[in-house]
Amino acid sequence: MALKTKDLLKLEKPGRYTGGEVNTVQKEITADLTRFAFCFPDVYEIGMSHLGLQLLYFFINRREDVFCERAFMPWQDMVDLLRREGEPLFALESGDSLREFDFLGFTLQYEMSYTNVLAMLDLAGIPLRACERGDDFPIICAGGPCATNPEPMADFVDFFYIGDGEASLDEIFDIYKTRTNKQDFLRKICNIQGVYVPSLYKASYNADGTLRDFAAAPLAFSATSHAEPHNVTRIDTPTAPATVKRAFLPSLDFFPEKLIVPLVESTHARAVVEIVRGCKRGCRFCQAGFIYRPIRERSTCQILEHAEKILTATGYEELSLLALSACDYSHFSELVDGLLEICRRKRVTISLPSTRLDALDIVSKIKTLRTSSLTVAPEAGSQRLRDLINKNLTEEEILGGCLKAFRAGFDKLKLYFMSGLPNETPEDSFAVAELSEKIVEEYYQLTYEERKRPVSIGVSVSCFVPKPFTPFQWAAQTTPEEFSRVQREVKASVRKKQISYRYHDSKTAQIEGVLARGDRRLSAVIEAAYKNGAMFDGWTEHFNYALWLGAFEAVGLEPAFYAHRERGTDEKLPWDFIDVGVGRGLLVREWERANA
Amino acid sequence: MRIRLCFSKTATLRFIGHLDFLRVFQQTIRRADLPAAFSQGFNPHLLISFALPLPLGMESGNDYADITLEHDMSAADIVDKLNAAAPRGLIVHSACPAWNKAASVVTAADYLLDVSCLDLDMGKIDSVVAEIKRSEAIIIAKKTKKGVKDTNIRGDILGLERVGEKVLMRLSAGSARFLSPLSVAGLFSRNGVMACVSDSISQNGITPCVSDIMRTELYYEGENGELLPLSAQSGGASQSGSSSQNGSSAQSGSSSQNGGFA
Numbered sequence: 070m071a072l073k074t075k076d077l078l079k080l081e082k083p084g085r086y087t088g089g090e091v092n093t094v095q096k097e098i099t100a101d102l103t104r105f106a107f108c109f110p111d112v113y114e115i116g117m118s119h120l121g122l123q124l125l126y127f128f129i130n131r132r133e134d135v136f137c138e139r140a141f142m143p144w145q146d147m148v149d150l151l152r153r154e155g156e157p158l159f160a161l162e163s164g165d166s167l168r169e170f171d172f173l174g175f176t177l178q179y180e181m182s183y184t185n186v187l188a189m190l191d192l193a194g195i196p197l198r199a200c201e202r203g204d205d206f207p208i209i210c211a212g213g214p215c216a217t218n219p220e221p222m223a224d225f226v227d228f229f230y231i232g233d234g235e236a237s238l239d240e241i242f243d244i245y246k247t248r249t250n251k252q253d254f255l256r257k258i259c260n261i262q263g264v265y266v267p268s269l270y271k272a273s274y275n276a277d278g279t280l281r282d283f284a285a286a287p288l289a290f291s292a293t294s295h296a297e298p299h300n301v302t303r304i305d306t307p308t309a310p311a312t313v314k315r316a317f318l319p320s321l322d323f324f325p326e327k328l329i330v331p332l333v334e335s336t337h338a339r340a341v342v343e344i345v346r347g348c349k350r351g352c353r354f355c356q357a358g359f360i361y362r363p364i365r366e367r368s369t370c371q372i373l374e375h376a377e378k379i380l381t382a383t384g385y386e387e388l389s390l391l392a393l394s395a396c397d398y399s400h401f402s403e404l405v406d407g408l409l410e411i412c413r414r415k416r417v418t419i420s421l422p423s424t425r426l427d428a429l430d431i432v433s434k435i436k437t438l439r440t441s442s443l444t445v446a447p448e449a450g451s452q453r454l455r456d457l458i459n460k461n462l463t464e465e466e467i468l469g470g471c472l473k474a475f476r477a478g479f480d481k482l483k484l485y486f487m488s489g490l491p492n493e494t495p496e497d498s499f500a501v502a503e504l505s506e507k508i509v510e511e512y513y514q515l516t517y518e519e520r521k522r523p524v525s526i527g528v529s530v531s532c533f534v535p536k537p538f539t540p541f542q543w544a545a546q547t548t549p550e551e552f553s554r555v556q557r558e559v560k561a562s563v564r565k566k567q568i569s570y571r572y573h574d575s576k577t578a579q580i581e582g583v584l585a586r587g588d589r590r591l592s593a594v595i596e597a598a599y600k601n602g603a604m605f606d607g608w609t610e611h612f613n614y615a616l617w618l619g620a621f622e623a624v625g626l627e628p629a630f631y632a633h634r635e636r637g638t639d640e641k642l643p644w645d646f647i648d649v650g651v652g653r654g655l656l657v658r659e660w661e662r663a664n665a
Numbered sequence: 666m667r668i669r670l671c672f673s674k675t676a677t678l679r680f681i682g683h684l685d686f687l688r689v690f691q692q693t694i695r696r697a698d699l700p701a702a703f704s705q706g707f708n709p710h711l712l713i714s715f716a717l718p719l720p721l722g723m724e725s726g727n728d729y730a731d732i733t734l735e736h737d738m739s740a741a742d743i744v745d746k747l748n749a750a751a752p753r754g755l756i757v758h759s760a761c762p763a764w765n766k767a768a769s770v771v772t773a774a775d776y777l778l779d780v781s782c783l784d785l786d787m788g789k790i791d792s793v794v795a796e797i798k799r800s801e802a803i804i805i806a807k808k809t810k811k812g813v814k815d816t817n818i819r820g821d822i823l824g825l826e827r828v829g830e831k832v833l834m835r836l837s838a839g840s841a842r843f844l845s846p847l848s849v850a851g852l853f854s855r856n857g858v859m860a861c862v863s864d865s866i867s868q869n870g871i872t873p874c875v876s877d878i879m880r881t882e883l884y885y886e887g888e889n890g891e892l893l894p895l896s897a898q899s900g901g902a903s904q905s906g907s908s909s910q911n912g913s914s915a916q917s918g919s920s921s922q923n924g925g926f927a
Contacts, residue, residue: 084685091696332681334688381696384692386710
């Protein structure tokens with residue numbers, strides 16, 4: 070990096086770009102060192118709040134022969150500065166251009182960051198499409214939850230990594246050292262569990278736009294002739310596997326003993342300990358609940374030991390737990406007692422992610438050290454709809470839980486709901502407002518003395534986006550027009566002033582839905598949107614719907630085909646070739662139950 | 666007991682603002698596992714008080730913060746533990762018992778202005794220095810809450826001298842009187858001294874910026890009106906405790922500069 074101090078000082082939060090944080094790793098750069106840049110396609114503060122980045126950073130850096138650095142999407146002012154000065158995007162540890170790396174590993178946490186992936190490649194001077202990159206460019210790989218349907222990004226990525234990072238990364242690095250060239254490397258790794266090399270597969274489509282066939286092309290032809298029908302495969306020309314199995318770590322052994330502590334305030338400036346991967350609930354809308362199965366817990370004493378180590382190594386004054394549903398941890402009560410003891414001793418506060426209302430007795434212990442705000446997610450307003458999405462939470466439990474929370478001193482509740490769920494009726498939509506009002510009434514069951522402050526209920530309604538590998542993967546997503554129309558009416562029906570009712574932008578949800586369930590033809594749309602100027606699409610103030618519509622039109626595809634069309638369970642889906650460990654039969658059964 | 670830490674903030678840490686630096690310092694103290702005192706209340710936080718916030722972009726030489734320890738520790742131990750836990754760019758030079766509150770006693774600061782960026786010959790710089798010292802009044806337009814106001818800053822320029830390619834400035838600093846080093850630096854812009862500073866900044870591209878300035882020392886007023894570095898504290902009991910500390914702070918190089926204004 071060769072930017073001037075004066076120019077950096079003109080940027081908003083220049084500390085995002087300088088590195089030098091506590092606990093970062095430095096290695097001597099030698100010719101035989103494999104250089105890997107963990108690329109987070111969003112700004113520094115968000116990326117640094119992501120535990121997966123920190124976990125893999127220390128996991129990869131435990132190898133002496135690989136140096137893992139970090140790179141983030143620069144904010145618009147830095148994008149302008151880099152372009153003006155003709156400087157490439159760089160990694161924070163060495164300050165070296167991303168072009169000089171062996172691997173760029175992007176994490177795909179949300180679909181709306183896809184254009185930022187392209188922007189980061191572009192800023193580093195790397196051609197966007199895999200087929201335009203020769204051996205002298207880094208190998209671009211991508212993982213994370215969105216890699217479970219990698220197809221929309223297929224044209225840009227050399228290989229996807231699906232599943233637990235700790236499981237197969239070592240094998241990939243070992244093979245990299247024996248490669249002769251990039252093609253050779255990709256062919257060698259395509260049989261590793263969790264690895265998907267999109268250039269080795271070919272898709273064809275029916276006249277109605279649905280997927281006709283998706284299969285591995287014979288390796289002998291793969292580099293040049295995608296047109297070759299797959300059935301000419303001879304025994305002596307091996308193909309990439311027909312099914313890509315996700316990488317899976319049976320027990321969570323690796324625990325980073327340190328975390329990098331950002332110098333500028335990050336979104337979540339706190340020590341985080343992963344307590345469990347996977348979730349034992351089966352909420353039908355939740356992708357994480359299916360793709361991380363089965364549930365894997367870390368032992369209580371291991372968690373306590375690591376919580377203490379991480380607090381000592383970071384100096385954070387807040388500790389948080391990472392889990393899809395922390396309260397479902399087998400020994401949750403015991404764990405909280407142990408953590409509270411550590412936190413008291415180290416004068417640290419503890420916070421929990423979204424809490425289940427049926428576990429509030431334990432959660433309220435934490436109240437002694439925390440703020441008066443609590444976040445809960447009933448997801449749907451009516452009992453009928455909660456049952457349909459398999460949320461397993463009754464209205465009595467919700468109201469009883471809220472009352473307990475009020476008694477424990479919480480006076481700010483944040484409630485998360487979704488609307489546009491499959492089979493949702495107008496009554497279901499309005500039930501969100503009704504349930505919120507009932508919760509306010511619960512507060513007035515407290516005596517006058519108990520009510521220290523006026524209660525405030527923040528209701529946040531998002532537009533449901535069906536995701537691959539969930540029972541709702543066949544469902545039609547509600548249109549932006551319908552969602553907004555319904556939500557305007559529901560919002561107008563809220564009478565109690567203690568409730569602030571907000572709903573999300575449903576146009577973003579539509580594009581997210583398209584990318585979530587899209588096929589590889591969407592690569593062209595993503596590229597066109599980026600070239601039209603789309604960037605930071607996950608940021609409300611940056612999202613430009615018109616740019617996306619223009620991109621669809623230019624490529625000749627319809628958003629509605631991907632987002633608002635119900636699929637038959639006999640349709641071939643773009644992600645069917647991936648085995649995430651959940652049987653298709655289970656998903657079909659759950660989908661049929663939801664429709665019964 | 667209250668401990669005064671003398672430290673410097675340089676390198677990448679110049680890119681973080683005061684509030685971020687406060688948090689970085691608190692985290693460093695926690696990692697160093699010092700027996701630091703916390704505030705009372707529901708969300709206790711570590712007590713630390715900086716002598717004078719440093720602007721984003723500026724480096725500091727001898728900078729100061731007071732912390733309170735719940736039991737005694739040797740100064741060497743405090744310094745070693747903090748340095749082992751500190752991020753790159755934060756170096757703790759000394760620790761000594763504090764008998765006053767740094768933030769409430771600081772009255773002046775030394776700044777080193779790098780004038781090489783102006784591309785002027787040193788004779789011109791010298792003449793500007795001489796002209797400022799000769800003047801009885803230097804009026805600049807100072808921004809206040811109510812708007813722009815003409816202010817005479819001459820009385821707040823306590824010393825001025827060229828040292829090689831740098832100009833050492835001693836200016837009023839603290840809660841009572843404060844003169845921004847940028848205001849004085851502006852007098853050295855190529856439009857020349859005595860031009861209205863705000864005009865010169867807007868008209869001339871080459872004007873020193875905050876990263877051309879380093880704050881090297883902070884002072885408080887002694888009993889006889891003399892300026893003493895915050896690391897040197899007068900008064901019977903403190904003498905023995907602080908004198909050994911002065912030895913280590915002298916290594917950072919500011920003591921030699923102090924002589925300039927004698």
